[in-house]
Amino acid sequence: MAFFTGFESFIGVNFWTCLFTLCNLIILTVVMKKLLFKPVKKMIDSRQQEIDDMYASANESKESARQLRAEYEGKLAQTEAESEKILRESYRKAQLREEEILRQAQDKAAQTLKRADEQTQMAKKRAMNEIKDEVSVMAVDIAAAVLARDIQAGEHTQMIDSFIKHLGEQDD
Amino acid sequence: MNVSITGPRILMEIDVFGYFRISITQTVLASFAVMITLCILSWRLGKNLQKRPGRRQVLVEKGVSMIYNLVSDTMGSHNMRFAPYIGALFLSSLLGSLISTTGIFRSPTADLSTTVTWALMTTGLVWYHNMKNNGFLGWLKGFAQPVAVMTPINIVSEIAQPISMSFRHFGNIAGGSVLTALVYGGLASLSSLLLGWIPNALISSIPILQVGVPAFLSMYFDLFSGGVQALVFVLLTMVYVGAACPPPQENELPAGSTPAA
DSSP states (O other), X not given: OEEEEEEOOSSOOOHHHHHHHHHHHHHHHHHHIIIIIHHHXXXXXXXXXXXXXXXXXXXHHHHHHHHHHHHHHHHHHHHHHHHHHHHHXXXXXXXXXXXXXXXXXXXXXXXXXXXXXXXXXXXXXXXHHHHHHXXXXXXXXXXXXXXXXXXXXXXXXXXXXXXXXXXXXXXX | OOOOOOOOEEEEEEEETTTEEEEEXXXXXXXXXXXXXXXXXXXHHHSSOOSSOOHHHHHHHHHHXXXXXXXXXXXXXGGGGGHHHHHXXXXXXXXXXXXXXXSSXXXXXXXXXXXXXXXXXXXXXXXXXXXXXXXXXXXXXXXXXXXXXXXXXXXXXXXXXXXXXXXXXXXXXXXXXXXXXXXXXXXXXXXXXXXXXXXXXXXXXXXXXXXXXXXXXXXXXXXXXXXXXXXXHHHHHHHHHHHHSOOSSOOOOOGGGSOOO
């Protein structure tokens, strides 16, 4: 063994140096692969995977939310149409009912009017009959009075006057 | 001005049973230092990873995924298994070039042994995968493509490939250190010229110009060149090995078709 025995030539190849360099390079490659490249690559890949998964799930939920929204919007539109239909229907019904009520009221009014008319007519007839009866009674009375006595001119006047007087008293 | 340019200092020589002599050089020491540093860093940064990362983990993940993206862009997504090797090679090269700035170590990448080993590793990977994909004979046949006349050229380019890769990396880093040494020497001479009129020998020998000026040089040769060479080396490795490992379904790339460097 000897130390500091001199210098290598400037341009030259030493077999042992080559061997050491080769060993160093191989050791370094193995160490870097095991300790640096593989773990870092694994970490980057797993993170990438995680991000991809997150994006995929986010897209999925976005898609489902979009679907739900479309569904609900469809339902809403349907409901709106339905409610409008119901409204229109009930409006129509109400209108019909209104007309019917109106017609009924008119009928009733007409009926009432007719009945009142009839009653009036009847009352009139009755009154006429009564008057007729009274007149006939009166005529009978007068005829009786005439027939009962020989009527003198002076007496006639007196008698008629008293009859009318009598009539008026009777009327009261 | 005296500037001595040498290879790495031999720190220790061990005789093994008198048969061969193992020499431990500065390169080996620095290479170990780089390896240990990176191993500890990997261990520290790779543990306690959380789903919700802290600031440190974000940076670590950024770096790791940068290497993964580089590998996937250059070699195809079916070759992701090379990412740790590419990362180790890149960081070894980068830190190996930068470690000289500590002043304690000599850059392992400024030693041809290191870069030759790495380049041969690339060639070995290319050949191994070519043979695995096409069979040994298929690999040999690949040299005769697209026409048989190309065989010598293909063989030369196959041999030139590791040589060019290793010398490019080595030359850039070692050349930078040589240039830095030359500039240091030159600056020492210049400052002694500048301060030579001072009678006091102690003051006149202060290499005043060496303060600060070489920092800019170091910025280029160590930081920039180190980074660029690490990237270039790793890119070439990825291109060559990636061409040898085509996607599983289309197995049509010929073995010798790797572009010449």
